[in-house]
Amino acid sequence: MNLAAARALADEVRILPIWEKSDPERTAILVLPGEFQEFRVSEAVKSLWPGKGKHLWVAGTHSNPLYLRRDVLRIVQEEIGSGFDTTYIETAGWAANTPGQMYWAAALLKYYSTSVEHVIVATAAYHAPRCVLTLLKTMSKTGAECVISVFPILHENGPHSREPLWVEEEEKIRTYQKKGDVASRLEWDRYLLFGRPH
Secondary structure, eight states, rough: OOOOHHHHHHHHHHTTTOOOOOOOEEEEEEEOOOOOHHHHOOOOOOOOHHOHHHHHOOOOOOOOOOOOOHHHHHHHHHHHOOOOOOOEEOOOOOOHHHHHHHHHHHHHHTTTTTTTOEEEEEEEETHHHHHHHHHHHHHHHTOOOOOOEEEOOOOOOOOOOOOTTHHHHHHHHHHHHHHHOOOOOHHHIIIIIIIIIO
């Protein structure tokens, strides 16, 4: 896959809409922290949880290994006030990389296999395509199943379209496809055709 093909695939993944048949009771919001991570969690909660999904899963991050459950709960309280149910909030304080985050998410999908059928991936817009493609690949490796939607988050001070970090992510799609960590164009097309109910 050349860079132009990786860019086209990334652009296609990024605009995947929220699944129309989504049932909030059977949906998880998967937040992937990183740069501006408090903003990412805040935006995901403000926009999606609990209205669009009953489960809130905040993956670990290598950029701040001390990012703890209490930090996530504090952000949730700042956004929606006190009195929320923490039963369906899952957090992981540290992850070495994106595949590590996705193996964690896949394990949750298998654990909640009878109650979660849909995951909304919420992360920075530049990072979202690689995250989704990594989740798709990890699901095929682990036997986890779900419908995937994307919620790209843009920070006013963060990287915007075609800035170096976006191009770097497109290069990573190519690199990690070769390593077997990221779904290919063929796997993505098959998912859209067979794995995502219309």
